[in-house]
Every structure is written in C-alpha cells, then in structure tokens.
Amino acid sequence: MNHVLLTALLFFKIGxxxxxxxxxxxxxxxxNLSQFRLITSEGFTNMLAVSQITPGPIAINxxxxxxxxxxxxxxxxxxxxxxxxxxxxxAIALLKMWDKLKDNRKVEFFxxxxxxxxxxxxxxxxxxxxxxxxxxxxxxxxxxxTFLSLVIFKINPTVLLIISGVIGSIFLV
Amino acid sequence: MNNNTxxxxxxxxxxxxxxxxxxxxxVGGGLVMLPIITDTVVKKKNWLSYEDMSQCIxxxxxxxxxxxxxxxxxxxxxxxGKKGAIFSSLGIILPPFIIxxxxxxxxxxxxxxxxxxxxxxxxxIGLIGVLLATVYRLTKMTFSKxxxxxxxxxxxxxVGFMKFSALATLFLCGFLSLIFYSFKDRxxxx
Numbered sequence: 142m143n144h145v146l147l148t149a150l151l152f153f154k155i156g157x158x159x160x161x162x163x164x165x166x167x168x169x170x171x172x173n174l175s176q177f178r179l180i181t182s183e184g185f186t187n188m189l190a191v192s193q194i195t196p197g198p199i200a201i202n203x204x205x206x207x208x209x210x211x212x213x214x215x216x217x218x219x220x221x222x223x224x225x226x227x228x229x230x231x232a233i234a235l236l237k238m239w240d241k242l243k244d245n246r247k248v249e250f251f252x253x254x255x256x257x258x259x260x261x262x263x264x265x266x267x268x269x270x271x272x273x274x275x276x277x278x279x280x281x282x283x284x285x286x287t288f289l290s291l292v293i294f295k296i297n298p299t300v301l302l303i304i305s306g307v308i309g310s311i312f313l314v
Numbered sequence: 315m316n317n318n319t320x321x322x323x324x325x326x327x328x329x330x331x332x333x334x335x336x337x338x339x340x341v342g343g344g345l346v347m348l349p350i351i352t353d354t355v356v357k358k359k360n361w362l363s364y365e366d367m368s369q370c371i372x373x374x375x376x377x378x379x380x381x382x383x384x385x386x387x388x389x390x391x392x393x394x395g396k397k398g399a400i401f402s403s404l405g406i407i408l409p410p411f412i413i414x415x416x417x418x419x420x421x422x423x424x425x426x427x428x429x430x431x432x433x434x435x436x437x438x439i440g441l442i443g444v445l446l447a448t449v450y451r452l453t454k455m456t457f458s459k460x461x462x463x464x465x466x467x468x469x470x471x472x473v474g475f476m477k478f479s480a481l482a483t484l485f486l487c488g489f490l491s492l493i494f495y496s497f498k499d500r501x502x503x504x
Contacts, residue, residue, distance in 0.1 A: 191424075198382040250496065254490055255491075258469045260466055306440070
C-alpha cells in the first residue's frame with residue numbers, strides 16, 4: 142500500500158482508539174508506525190523533540206511532521222486530519238448522548254461524578270507537569286505570580302503566557 | 315445555554331480565531347489549553363456557562379483521541395453545532411500545521427536554539443500557574459457538595475501520584491457518585 146495512505150490510516154486508528162494526553166499517545170504512534178517500518182527510533186526521537194517545543198497538541202505536531210516526511214504538504218494535511226477526525230466525531234456523539242440522557246435521574250448522578258472527576262484529572266495534569274520540569278525557586282515564584290495575577294488581578298492568560306515565555310528566554314537559558 | 319441562531323457565520327469565524335490563539339499558545343498539548351478556552355469562551359465572550367464548560371472538559375477526557383480536539387469539538391458543537399465543532403478544531407490544528415510545514419527542514423536546528431528552549435520552559439511554567447487558576451475558578455463555580463471535592467481529590471491523587479488510568483478513574487468516580495446519590499435518594503424518600 143501507498144506509504145502516505147498507510148500512515149494516514151494508522152493515525153486514524155490511533156486517534157480512534159487511544160485515550161489520554163499526547164504523551165500517552167506517542168508510544169502508540171511509535172509502535173504502530175515502526176511495525177510497518179514507516180519510522181526509525183532515531184527519527185522519532187527527533188520528531189518528538191520538535192513536537193515538544195512547537196505549539197499545539199503533540200499528536201497533531203507528530204502527524205504533520207511525519208506526513209511532511211512521507212510526501213510533502215498534502216500528505217501532511219491528510220495525516221493531520223486523519224488523527225483529528227475520530228476526536229471530532231466521538232466528542233460530538235458523546236455530547237449528543239449526554240444531553241439526551243441527562244434527564245434520567247440515575248444517569249444524572251453518574252455524570253455528576255464524572256464532571257467532578259474530570260476537574261480532578263486536570264489537577265493531576267498539573268501534578269504531572271510539575272514532575273516533568275525541574276522546579277527551581279524561581280519556577281515556583283513564576284507559578285505563584287501567574288496564579289495570583291489571574292485570580293486577583295484578572296490579567297489575560299494569553300498575555301501572562303507571553304510574558305512567561307519572554308522571562309523564560311532570558312532567565313531559563 | 316446559548317443557542318443563538320443569528321450571525322452563525324460571524325460566530326464560526328470568531329470560534330475559529332479564538333481557537334487559533336489557543337492552538338498557538340498551547341505547548342505540550344492536551345489539557346493545558348483549558349485556561350485560555352475557559353477564559354475566552356466563558357468569561358470574555360459569554361458563549362458558555364461554567365457548567366457547560368465542565369461538561370465539555372469531562373467529554374474531552376471520556377472519548378479517545380486528541381484531548382485538545384475533543385474539547386474544542388465539544389465546545390464548538392455546543393455553541394454552534396457541527397460547523398462550530400469543525401471551525402474550532404481547525405483553529406486548534408492550523409497553527410501547529412502551518413508552523414511545522416513552514417519550518418520543516420530547519421526544525422531540527424531550531425530545536426537546539428537555547429532561547430527558544432528557554433521561552434518554551436517559561437511558557438510551560440506559566441501554564442502551570444494559569445491552569446491552577448482555572449481549576450480553582452471552575453471548582454469554585456461548579457462544586458456545591460462535599461462529594462464533589464472528595465471526588466476531585468481522589469482523582470488528582472490516584473492519577474497524578476499513583477498513576478492510575480485516567481479513564482478508569484473517571485468511571486469509578488461516576489459510579490461512586492451514582493451509588494452515593496441513590497442511597498441518599500432512597501433514605502430521603504423514607
């Protein structure tokens with residue numbers, strides 16, 4: 142089969158089957174692609190490094206990068222849409238089902254637990270992020286400063302992130 | 315809930331640009347884009363309530379796929395249907411797509427640039443603070459019972475520290491809540 146098509150199909154499969162954040166998806170991407178010799182471990186390590194410093198979801202970055210490598214911009218587009226499409230379909234399907242079922246009392250109880258737990262999952266992401274980077278006192282200060290600027294002074298989060306980036310390029314080099 | 319039918323065109327392009335900004339500033343992907351989505355969609359534009367937003371966050375984590383796209387699709391769909399979902403998702407996809415296709419070839423050298431690495435480190439650290447503020451705000455707005463805080467805490471500990479599967483934990487908490495309320499329901503009827 143055509144390499145580009147095979148890559149797109151594999152990405153579609155990964156998008157439809159794997160749960161969890163980008164970093165949970167990367168092993169699946171590597172395993173699936175290397176199985177068909179579409180990627181080498183060295184090449185993948187490079188791509189991963191690129192994906193982590195470019196903006197956007199890691200799975201999208203990897204899809205675009207690998208698509209570019211396999212056949213240029215159109216292939217990149219195909220592979221990127223392939224990994225994103227299952228997400229869109231499944232999220233809309235669940236949303237429709239949720240809105241239809243929420244009047245049922247039992248379902249309502251269940252969903253209330255899911256909603257509270259989903260925020261707990263966001264908190265767990267914060268925990269994982271703090272483990273991933275080595276936090277200095279300066280880093281902790283920066284976290285507190287952004288938190289307070291948002292909660293107390295209601296500064297725009299986009300502005301805060303840009304400032305954080307500038308501070309990082311000066312002090313964290 | 316907002317179900318405005320007028321100006322759908324404007325809304326779709328607004329959705330697109332709102333998510334374009336989010337796609338540009340999300341380093342690492344996934345849930346880290348939540349703060350800007352919540353800020354834009356709930357606070358600034360008033361397109362969704364905090365309640366709707368936490369539903370979208372839950373959906374984002376209950377279906378397989380790219381979490382950022384899951385949440386963007388749910389938010390977009392809630393605001394303006396299927397088209398809304400498509401425009402929001404395209405907004406998330408486009409920045410990384412354009413950056414990687416344009417810089418492909420020189421990207422391997424850019425990875426070594428210390429200033430860029432420093433900037434990305436800074437953004438990641440800043441994101442932690444912004445994310446904390448979002449969780450703080452969302453829990454304050456949507457939690458009303460002790461059970462909510464209890465579920466929140468055990469989820470954070472189980473997944474964050476003990477590395478339990480996120481999906482399994484999510485469903486476990488759903489059942490926990492179902493059992494708790496069913497009991498309460500029954501005892502209040504007596």
